[in-house]
Amino acid sequence: MASIAQPYSDIKEHLRVLVILLSTAIVLLLVSSLKARKKSPLPLVNGNSWTDPLGIEAKKRFMTSARSIIAGQLEKAPGKPFRVVSDVGELVVLPPDFAPEIRNHKDFSFTMAAYKWFYAHLPGMEGFREGTAESQIMKLVARHQLTHQLTVVTAPVAEESARALRDIFGCDEGWRELSVRSACLRVIARVSSRIFLGQELCRNPDWLRVTSTYSVLAFKAVVALRFWPAPLRNVVHWVLPACKAARDLVQEARDLVNPLLLERNQERRAQAKGESVLYRNDAIDWLEELATDKNLNYDPAASQLYLSTAALHSSTDFFAQLLLDLAERPSLAEELRQEAAKVVSTEGWSKGSLFDLKLMDSVMKESQRLKPISLASMRRYTTADVKMSSGDIIPKGSLTVVSAYRHWDEKTYERPDEFDGHRFLKMRSQAGKQHQAHLVSATQDHFGFGYGLHACPGRFFAAEEVKIVLAQMLLQYEIRLVEGSDSRPVTAGLNMYANPSSKISVRYRGSSF
Known part of the structure; x- marks a missing residue:
């Protein structure tokens, strides 16, 4: 017994x-x-109650009503920071006026915020970790190699986008109905991988599956972890399905990237012996060259996941929202098609020709104004108590964001709720605002690509990539919104997404470019 x-x-x-x-x-x-x-002396909104000590209900409210919660407090106390219980825990929300003050402030840590926000220290989150590495190798690649190579990569991006669109959207003479977000994800995955990994993997179905799935599952894992108390996250991630799936995908990425890296290293050794070797202008070589030249450590497979996740998450959403906006505005879509046809027929696909797509640049910035990727930007973590110029104290250990409230503020933009595709084109002719009107310009009034020292370093490539894909789309296809489909974005916490349930119809018009 x-x-x-x-x-x-x-x-x-x-x-x-x-x-x-x-x-x-x-x-x-x-x-x-x-x-x-x-x-903290700052006022708290959407706080926990004694019946909700862990803040579960408060987090749910924030997930569904973040925009109205933040806007309501900013209208109630203009220009004053406040605390809010969010899905990531307690946040300090700073009004847009504070952006210049914290943009390069040493006590507002970007790296610490990324670890706190995305749990980058956990297995499976390596795709986020590489973007926060103290070596800053990813930022160097985005700011230097990727940006400086724009003149070289424009033609490959144009070629791959044309091919990807035909493969994914088809060449049907009749109208074809598609889920806009799913189709855009596949296109952007192909085009981005062409630059990051070259032709070897950009059309590899396993790699495309890994990157497109990881970009979704990793964010699902983050959301799932946020609903667990901080002391338990280091344990529960081992049993949460999305976290396990993310770990499996990281291993698959290693299995695909490491043999390719080994092959490239063998080629470099052969080149050192004087043998002729084909130079591949992609992120695999850029990262290796940087790591060697500056004696930096990095994780090759995780770095590729970071690049792919950054590109897929934001660029896919951007492209999808643009298609929905234009499907609702056929006359504007035709204006853009004519502009693209004129520019490309005379100048070809080049950095200069993309610069001349001025109306397209304006339309893209307007779409991003009305639906940025987030309701707030400039995520930071305070490493010391900070006294702001307003006299407000931001306590050490605070997660902070700056509200993108000005995107929809009538004091900043005339008729802010109206989509005006020519808004930023007209701004180019206004004295003192010429440079603010460009898509890649990061200002207090437009957080589409962030602001300050940590504004998106890859925004120049992202802007060109989406511009090329959009131009190719308009030149090759007619588009319209499927009847009954909702083009309005959806909001989950601070995140704004192109509606994942929206559908468009496309009809191939032929390709002459």
């Missing part, structure tokens, strides 16, 4: 220990939450 009872006794003991650990974690969480509330 003793031998039979012993296992049950062990199980009961394990359960008792587990209950104690969970209870301790919850108590620690409540104590730390109460301490945080006492420490």
Whole structure:
């Protein structure tokens, strides 16, 4: 009997220990939450209640109503920072006026915020970790190699986008109905991989599946983790399905990238011996050259996942929203098609010709104004108590964001709720605003690509990539919104997405470029 009872006794003991650990974690969480509330002098909105001590209901409210919660407090107390319980925990929201003050502030850490926001230290989150690495190798690649290579990569992007559009949207003479987000994801995955990994993997179905799936599952894993108390995240990530799927995809990425990297290294050794080797102008070589020249450590497969995730998440959403905006505005789409036809027929596909697509640049910036990727920008984590010029104290250990409220503020933009494709084209002729009107310009009034020292370093490539794909789309296809489809973006917390349920119809018009 003793031998039979012993296992049950062990199980009961394990359960008792587990209950104690969970209870301790919850108590620690409540104590730390109460301490945080006492420490900060900033007003709190959407706070926890005694019936919701872990903030689960508050987080749910924020997920569904973040825009109205933030806008309501900014209207109630203009120009004043405040705290809000969000899906990531307690956030300090700063009004747009604070952007210049914190843009390069040493006590507002970008890297620490990324770790806190995306749990970059956990297995499976390596795609986020590489973007926060202290070596900053990814930022160097985006700012230097990728940006400086724009004149060289324009033609390959144009070629790959034309091919990808025909493969994915088809060449049907009749109208074909498609899920806009799904189709855009496949196109952007192809085009981005052409630049990041070259022709070897850009059409590889396994790599395209890994990158497109990882960009979705990694964010799902982050959202799932946010609903768990911080002390438990280091444990529960092992059993959450999205986290396990992300870990599996990281391993698949290594299995695909590492043999390619080995082959490239063999080619470099052959080149060092004087043998002729084909130079491949892609991110694999850029990263290796940077790591060698500057003696930097990096994770090749995770770096490719980071590049792909950054490109797919934002560029796919941007392209999808543009198609929805233009499907609703056929006359504007025709204006853009004529502009693209005129420019490309006379100048070809080049950096200069893309610069001359001025109406397209304006339309893209207007689409991004009305639906940025986020309701707030400039994620930071304070490493010390900071006294702002307003006299407000931002406590050490605060996660902070700057509201993108000006995007929809009538004091900043005339008729801010109206889509005006010519808005930024007209701004180019206004004294003192010429440079603010460009798509890639990062200003206090437009956080489409962020602002300050950590504004998106890859925005020049992203802008060119989406501009090329959009031009190719308009030159090759007619588009219209499927009846009953909703083109309005959806909001989840701070994130704004092109409606994933929206559908468009496309009809191939032929290709002459």
